Structures are given as C-alpha cells and as structure tokens.
Amino acid sequence: MRLPTVVRTLGSGALFYVVMAACAASDRGGGFTADGGGPASALDAFVDGVASPVGEASAQNAPPDVATEPCNKKGTGDYAGYVYAVHEYPGKTIAELSAVRVVAHYAKAAHIVEGASFNHYATTALLRDGSAAITCGPASGPSIDSATFILPM
Numbered sequence: 001m002r003l004p005t006v007v008r009t010l011g012s013g014a015l016f017y018v019v020m021a022a023c024a025a026s027d028r029g030g031g032f033t034a035d036g037g038g039p040a041s042a043l044d045a046f047v048d049g050v051a052s053p054v055g056e057a058s059a060q061n062a063p064p065d066v067a068t069e070p071c072n073k074k075g076t077g078d079y080a081g082y083v084y085a086v087h088e089y090p091g092k093t094i095a096e097l098s099a100v101r102v103v104a105h106y107a108k109a110a111h112i113v114e115g116a117s118f119n120h121y122a123t124t125a126l127l128r129d130g131s132a133a134i135t136c137g138p139a140s141g142p143s144i145d146s147a148t149f150i151l152p153m
Contacts, residue, residue, distance in 0.1 A: 062153035065089075068105075070146050071136030081140070084126075085147035086133040092151075093129050100125045100132045100151050107145040125149065 067087050075082040085104075089097060102125045111118040125132035132151075136144040 064153055065151040066148060068146055068148045071142050071144055073133070074139060075135075081138055083136045083139050083142050084133045085136055085144070085149075086131055087147075087149040088131045089151065090130055094127050097125070097127045097129075097132055097151065100127070100149055102132070102134050103148040103150070104134060104136075104144045105146045105148070106143055 069085040069087045071083045071085045073084040073086045074080070075084060085102075089100075102123050104121050104123060106119045106121075108119075123134060125134055127133075132149055134144070134147050136142040136147070
C-alpha cells in the first residue's frame with residue numbers, strides 16, 4: 001500500500017469536510033458582527049457546522065391544489081346532451097394530472113344507506129394536458145351540481 005496516496009486521500013476528504021462545514025457555518029450567521037460578537041460567534045457557528053453540517057430540514061408536504069367547479073360546461077358532438085365540471089391546470093401534463101381526485105357533489109340525496117344519505121363521491125377525472133373534468137349527467141337534469149378537484153402537490 002502506498003502511504004502517501006492514502007494520506008493525501010484522507011487529508012483531502014477531511015479538508016473538503018472542513019470547507020463544507022465552514023460554508024454551513026457562514027449560512028448560519030457565523031462571521032464578524034458590529035456588536036463585537038465576531039470571532040467567538042464565528043467559531044461557535046463553525047463548531048456547529050462541523051458537528052451537524054446538514055441544516056434543519058422540513059418533511060411537511062405542500063398543501064394540495066383544491067378547487068370547486070360548477071357543472072356548467074356543455075358537451076359537444078356525441079356528448080351534446082351532457083354537462084361537465086372542468087378545472088384548468090395551466091402547464092400541467094396528463095402525467096402530472098393523473099393524481100387528480102374529484103369529489104362529486106350531488107344536487108340532492110343520491111344514495112341512502114340505512115337512513116343516512118351520501119351526497120358526495122370520490123372519483124377519478126377525465127384528463128387532457130392542462131385540465132381535468134367529470135361528467136355531471138344529462139343536461140336536462142344533472143345529478144351532480146358541482147365537483148371539487150384535488151391535486152396533491
């Protein structure tokens with residue numbers, strides 16, 4: 001084994017770590033200040049950076065994009081007799097919109113189970129680049145009056 005190569009490798013790794021810790025220390029407010037807190041606070045920040053070079057991280061998810069749309073878009077062609085709720089997502093691709101869930105809101109009690117009415121249901125959406133939609137029902141009297149589109153971020 002070549003001792004000089006091993007020493008250089010270990011030394012360069014240690015130097016790299018010290019430089020990264022110093023950068024972390026400067027990000028945490030180390031440095032000289034007008035109130036005389038210079039070298040001591042810089043040294044403290046450096047020691048903190050060496051002990052824990054990774055700053056505080058947050059694992060909180062971004063809130064979902066939630067929007068409620070009325071069933072007021074009329075179908076065309078073979079679907080002229082139907083109305084739809086549509087929500088626009090400018091710049092989003094079909095792949096990104098594949099996570100959209102929709103909560104459909106019935107105009108009146110739709111399903112009654114053991115005396116309890118269920119006026120909402122979760123479903124997937126019709127997709128195209130930039131928008132999502134659901135069928136609300138026939139234009140003559142749709143059973144769904146609005147829909148809430150939920151896109152996790």
